[in-house]
Amino acid sequence: MTDDRPRRGNASLTVRHRPFELNLTRPLGTAHGDIRSRDGFVVAVERERDEATAVGVGEATPLPGWTESRETCAAALNRLSDSDGDGAAGDSLDALAHERVDALDAEATPAARHGVSLALADAAARGSGDRLADRLAAEADLDATPADAVPVNATVGDGDPTETAGEARRAVEEGFDCLKLKVGVRSVDADVERVRAVREAVGNGVALRVDANGAWDRTTARRALDALAAFDLAYVEQPLPADDLEGLAALREDDPSSRVPIAVDESVAAHGVDAVLEADAADVAVLKPMALGGPDRALAAALRARSAGVEPVVTTTIDAVVARTAAVHVAAAIPxxxxxxxxxxxxxxxxxxxxxxxxxxxxxxxxxxxxLAGDAFDELRRS
Known part of the structure; x- marks a missing residue:
């Protein structure tokens, strides 16, 4: 990635990107089909004021169904890279940065905006000597100091009861105290037996979540939730299709002390967190920074959810290491x-x-x- 344009103003900001493709170890099934590889772009921005320069790195890894297509993402990044990077005398770097981010539509091209906004935030934090998490928290006017480590769940595959229980037991032995099981591909009865086997294998001290990826209709979801209530689940994620906010809200009408909490993921991607909150459709909001348009927007969505009594959980769209690291910073900034x-x-x-x-x-x-991580990504910033 090179840029030889002359500098004409006191401040300048240039955007570059290059493509990458990473294969998964094995296909990952989702409600939108199997994911076999992650194709995206490393984004680099260079902020220059007089003789001071800071370079930041970001990642734009689109996932259709949650974000724009790769082609649409590439077109948005190309337009931004081709634009003039220099400001007029007296322009501030922050003004130029906001101009670049504002040129990207977070609703139409969230992955492209994620890549650029992350690179800008990385450059700014490196320039000030701050961790990204600390900078995000300060910009969000949070009083709490971001954490130094973030708790994470292990994801358990869709095997038979014996296989699933064995995988869950190994995850607990590795130190995980929260597990997420995929359900919805098999019958409700079969999934109930899988969850039962896991609970018996790991005991009551481990939090269990299950994710149906929108596989059930309202009748099936109701039957599943009634059967799964015996296993003290932390939540059932996306028990209904993304568009059925009314149905999700109806599942929450029971006494909270006797029902399984409802989490939404695809519904956030389809409608946005504000629509989910307005519909009263969730106890937990699963937030993907890549799908929301950047670390700043993901943290803002998390804080809106928390203020409405909905617990935020940060996840990835099976991103590469740059975006995953950014998501860790986002999660750390949430008290x-x-x-x-x-x-x-x-x-x-x-x-x-x-x-x-x-x-x-x-x-x-x-x-x-x-x-993002000190000099860990310096080679990506230079490439």
Missing amino acids: DVSPCGLATGSLLDEDLAPDPCPVADGRMPVPSGPG
Whole structure:
């Protein structure tokens, strides 16, 4: 990635990007079909004021169904890279940064905005010597100091009861105290037996979540929730299709002390967190920074949800290491965040760089900075 344009103003900001493709270790089934690879863009921005320069790195990894297509993302980044990077005399770097981000539609091109806004935030935090989490918290006017580590859940595959219980037991032995099980592909009765086997295998001290990926209709969801209530689940994620906010709200009408809490994921991508909150459709909002348009927007959505009594959980869209690290910073900025779905690096057969946030005992450390992770991504900033 090169840029040889002359500098004409006191401040300048240039945006560059290059494509990448990373294969998964095995296909991952979702409500939108199997994911076999992650194709995206490394984004780099260079902020220059007089002779002071700061370079930041971001990631735009679209996932159709949650974000724009790869082609639409590329077109948005191309337009931004082709624009003039220089400001007039007296322009501030912050003004130029806001101009670049505002040029991207967070609703139409959330992955592109994520990549650019993350790179800008990384550059700014590196320039000031702050961790990204601390900068995000300050911009959101949060009083609490971001955490130094974030609790995460392990995801358990869709095996038979014996296989599922064995995988769950291994995750607990590795230090996880929160597990998420995929359900909805099998019959309700079969899934109930899988959840029963896991609960018996790991005991009552481990939090269990299940994710149906919108597989059930209202009648099936009601039957499933009634049957699963015996296992003290933390929540059932997306028991109904994304568009059925009314049905999700109806599932929540029972006494909260006797029902399984409802989490939404695809519904947030389809309608936005504000629509979910207005419909009273969730106890938990699963938030993906890539799908929401950037770390800043993800943190803002988390705080709106928390203020409405809905618990935020930060997850990835099976991103590469740059975006995963950013999601860890977002989660760290949320006070007393619940275990998040960030331990997804092992799903990739390869990555853009070594992971600065390795999972240990069910937690991911927040890099000490500055920026995303100090100099961990310097090679990506230069490429």
